[in-house]
Amino acid sequence: MERGFFRRDPAEVAKDLVGAKLVWESKGLKGRIVETEAYYGNRDVKDPASHAFTGKTERNQVMFGPPGKTYVYVCYGIHNMLNISASQEGEPGAVLIRAIEPLEGAETMFQNRGVDSREELCSGPGKLCEAYGITKEQNDMDVTEGDLRLETGEAGEIEKDTRIGVSQGEDLELRFYESGNPHVSR
DNA sequence: AATAGGATTTCCT
DNA sequence: GGAAATCCTATTC
Numbered sequence: 001m002e003r004g005f006f007r008r009d010p011a012e013v014a015k016d017l018v019g020a021k022l023v024w025e026s027k028g029l030k031g032r033i034v035e036t037e038a039y040y041g042n043r044d045v046k047d048p049a050s051h052a053f054t055g056k057t058e059r060n061q062v063m064f065g066p067p068g069k070t071y072v073y074v075c076y077g078i079h080n081m082l083n084i085s086a087s088q089e090g091e092p093g094a095v096l097i098r099a100i101e102p103l104e105g106a107e108t109m110f111q112n113r114g115v116d117s118r119e120e121l122c123s124g125p126g127k128l129c130e131a132y133g134i135t136k137e138q139n140d141m142d143v144t145e146g147d148l149r150l151e152t153g154e155a156g157e158i159e160k161d162t163r164i165g166v167s168q169g170e171d172l173e174l175r176f177y178e179s180g181n182p183h184v185s186r
Numbered sequence: 187a188a189t190a191g192g193a194t195t196t197c198c199t
Numbered sequence: 200g201g202a203a204a205t206c207c208t209a210t211t212c
Contacts, residue, residue, distance in 0.1 A: 037204070048199085049204065059196065077194030079205050096204060126205050165204055188212080198202085 001143070001150045006067030006086045010093035013086040014038035015176045017095055019155025021103070022132075025147045028105045029132055031122060032153055035099035035177035035184045037163045039063075039083070041092030048168035052092035062140050063092040070148065072129070072139040079126030082134055084143060084150070098164075098175070100128045101183040108133075124185040156181070 001020070006013055014036040023030050041052035041063065051060040051073075062071040062085050071083040071094050087093030100122035102109055109121045109131035122128035129135070143150045157179040164175065164186065177184045 039204075051197090051204080054197085054199070057197070073204095074195050075203065076205055077196085081204065083204090098204090124206070130206095163204075167203080188210100190210085191208090193205105193207095196203090198200100 001068075001152055003066075003068050003144050006084065006144075007088055008086065010038040010040060010086040010095055011174055013084075013093075014095040014174065015158060015160075017084070017097075017150070018158050018176050018178055019153045021151040021153045022097065022100060023149055023151055024105075024132060025149075027108060027133065029108060030104035031100035031102045031128070031132075033097055033099075034101050034181045035097075036175070037096040037098055038086075038174040038176075039094045039096060040087075043091060047172070049163065049166040050092070050094075052094075056092075060092075063094045065089060065140075067093075068142060068144045070138055070141045070143060072134060072136055074136065075126070080129035080135055081125045082129050082132075082138075096125060097128065098125050099123050099177070099183055099185045100131075101181060102131070119182050121183075123183050127185075 039050040040047035052063045066089045069085045082097045083094040121131045159179045161175045
């Protein structure tokens with residue numbers, strides 16, 4: 001995918017990322033993104049649920065940098081979350097990848113996850129990171145090219161809803177997912 | 187089927 | 200010290 005794709009409004013990027021494919025070449029893993037959420041910052045759009053809301057820190061600096069980079073961080077001490085930086089450089093924004101439909105390398109994902117149903121492999125932000133083996137070491141990687149990258153794909157009907165697990169800004173409909181897909185979380 | 191609790195990093199309205 | 204963009208397990212209805 002091209003850099004310009006990510007240099008847009010995070011909500012637009014999130015919507016258009018549904019149906020895109022997440023590829024990890026060297027591990028032989030491929031999956032279709034079926035659920036995303038958009039996060040803003042504190043400049044253009046106020047978003048209290050975003051890490052960028054309270055300003056730039058060592059952890060969230062990727063959200064302020066150039067678009068099309070991975071932003072991986074640990075939540076609740078255990079789970080890794082995969083985000084892609086979006087919006088213009090200097091303008092904080094990101095898209096959280098919430099759920100993926102496995103296409104290739106499902107055997108590896110089963111091994112990483114220790115579950116037996118296909119829908120359980122990647123149906124949640126923490127789950128898909130464990131299935132792919134994504135950790136902080138994959139932070140700040142370029143997804144427009146390279147070993148871990150995104151490729152364009154087709155999406156079905158997209159539905160819009162409020163974000164999950166957010167205690168503030170719940171009224172914002174910034175979550176996008178493919179209608180009726182069993183790999184969507186919750 | 188539903189809910190409650192624990193694990194345990196990183197940052198502070 | 201407490202809260203946070205979660206997931207898994209156990210317990211109870």
